[in-house]
Amino acid sequence: RTGFLTNLPVAPDDKLARQRKPGKPVELYKISLAQWSLHRALLRKEIDNLESAELEPAVKFWTRVYTEIDTDEGFIHDSLRMDIVFQTVRAPHDVGSRERRRRIDRAQDATRVVLTKLASGTREGLNNEEERILKLFPEGTSNAELRAAAGRLRFQLGQADRFRAGLIRSGTWKPYIQEVLAKRGLPLELAALPHVESSFDPTGYSKVGAAGMWQFMRSTGVRYMRIDHIIDERRDPFFSTDAAARLLADNYS
Numbered sequence: 001r002t003g004f005l006t007n008l009p010v011a012p013d014d015k016l017a018r019q020r021k022p023g024k025p026v027e028l029y030k031i032s033l034a035q036w037s038l039h040r041a042l043l044r045k046e047i048d049n050l051e052s053a054e055l056e057p058a059v060k061f062w063t064r065v066y067t068e069i070d071t072d073e074g075f076i077h078d079s080l081r082m083d084i085v086f087q088t089v090r091a092p093h094d095v096g097s098r099e100r101r102r103r104i105d106r107a108q109d110a111t112r113v114v115l116t117k118l119a120s121g122t123r124e125g126l127n128n129e130e131e132r133i134l135k136l137f138p139e140g141t142s143n144a145e146l147r148a149a150a151g152r153l154r155f156q157l158g159q160a161d162r163f164r165a166g167l168i169r170s171g172t173w174k175p176y177i178q179e180v181l182a183k184r185g186l187p188l189e190l191a192a193l194p195h196v197e198s199s200f201d202p203t204g205y206s207k208v209g210a211a212g213m214w215q216f217m218r219s220t221g222v223r224y225m226r227i228d229h230i231i232d233e234r235r236d237p238f239f240s241t242d243a244a245a246r247l248l249a250d251n252y253s
Contacts, residue, residue, distance in 0.1 A: 057083035069158030076107050079154040084136050086111045089155070108153045119147035166199030173200055173213065173237050180245045186252060193244075202237045213237050214244040223247075 061082040065075065072092040078084040089107045091100040114133050121143050126134065137146065177191040197215035198204035205211045209218060212234035218227055224243035225233035233239040 057081070061085070065156055066159050066163045068160060070161040071158055074104070074155050074157040076104075076111055076153060076155055078149050079152045081149070081152075084149070086133060086136065086153070104155050108155065112150045112153055115146050115150035115153075119143045119150060162199055163195075166195050166201070169200035170195060173202075173241070176238065177241050180241050181248075184245050184249045186245060186248050190248060202235055202240075211235060212240045214240045216240060216243065220247065 061077070064085070069075065069088060073088055073090050075088055076086045078086070087107060089104055091103050093100075095103075111133065114130050117130065118134055123134075137149075173194070174191050177194070178188050181188055181190055194200045194213045197210075198213050200213055202213045204213065204215065206215060210216060211218075211221075211232060214234070216225070216234045218234075221227050221234050221240075221243065224246050225239055227234060233243070
């Protein structure tokens with residue numbers, strides 16, 4: 001995570017290659033993802049011409065990531081056309097990080113080989129896997145587009161187990177968060193933000209230095225909390241929630 005309200009928000013994404021460590025989900029996910037998608041679009045000044053249909057593939061993709069696959073597996077997918085998922089790769093934690101990386105690389109390489117063959121114009125004598133991948137694209141897709149897709153392969157680690165754990169943790173903190181938001185006249189939907197930031201984990205700490213349930217960066221957190229070599233109130237769910245509400249109120253007013 002890049003830190004609460006201090007940088008462009010990032011998608012709920014834990015790439016295996018970076019080894020970032022920070023039931024059925026309910027409406028909380030839809031709220032969080034919608035906030036993220038719309039915030040990104042606003043910051044990029046794309047919202048004026050944005051149609052809901054354009055967001056649908058991304059929303060469906062992230063719904064699958066957060067409901068269908070755990071952190072022992074992931075999708076090889078097209079990073080631009082997110083409705084195209086080429087395969088699911090099993091990469092359990094107990095095989096070690098190097099073996100997991102090898103499995104992912106092999107899957108990406110195999111998919112790239114197929115796309116490159118299809119991009120050459122070959123349509124006769126295809127094997128089952130080549131036929132399957134070709135059918136993922138609309139009929140009449142050009143060779144140029146298939147070639148471009150070969151360069152857009154991406155691996156996305158599943159998040160369903162982490163998301164379920166976050167939903168469970170949210171039951172502990174969400175009532176207090178909503179109470180604090182209500183006192184400051186802020187939208188109660190903002191109580192979903194800690195799920196995007198940390199999955200409601202008060203001990204969360206990112207590699208860039210964002211800490212706590214709200215993932216405050218130090219530079220922002222010191223405006224509202226005590227952060228020094230003895231005490232870091234970003235890790236306290238009550239202090240950090242009060243601080244987050246104050247920051248949101250400042251931005252909302």
